[in-house]
Amino acid sequence: MKLQTIMNLPDCCVLSEGSPDREITRVFCCDLLSIAMSRAPSGSVWVTVMGNKNTVAVASLTDTACIVLAEGVSMDADSLEKASEEGIAVLSTELPVFDMALRIYQAGIA
């Protein structure tokens, strides 16, 4: 499944485009950056409520394709710019982490 499919999901708002053609491997949920750092799979969609600059750094270093901010969490302009520079998509949703991850999974990750 391409990242574009997730960007098109109805409950998502796209804050940074990233690389829409990128192939998505997994959906990953975690709010503790220390754990995400060691466990986020390369090419994954990462659903989290942690929306600071370090989230982008962790996504970049683990080669995460997309950050999805759940529960209506937002991200400041500086961090979004950084994500854009790194080619990482950032989406936001009002949905809770589990519901959002489930929708991504149902959209085509099996």
Added chain:
Amino acid sequence: MSERLIFTYDIDGGDFTRAGEASSSVKNKLKMLGVNSEVIRRVAIAMYEGEINMVIHADGGRITVTVSDNDIVMVLADKGPGIPDIEKAMQEGYSTARPEVRSLGFGAGMGLPNMKRYTDEMQIDTVVGEGTVITMKVAF
């Protein structure tokens, strides 16, 4: 690549939001050098954890990365408080990070264990009250 490449970074201890810039820079340089992506990932994770530790605990320091034909060596040197009990510090879940650091999603006591997990060799030289030097090697 026949000669060694050396990159040096001074890590600013004051700015937590900038932690990771040195690791990002190394990651991009290794990518340009055509290093295997799994090797890059291991180097980036280990170095970022070390960089974060330097910002959290030691008010910054200096990181030197040497890229050779068969390995990448990272030396992280700081003049921080030192590590009184390395064995304890190496346990997953043991942390002395401040609450504000934890609220940002760090301080779970994963830093040093992650650094060990993602590198082939890791050595810690520390003197309480003087500082710490961590040397990590990723071979390929």
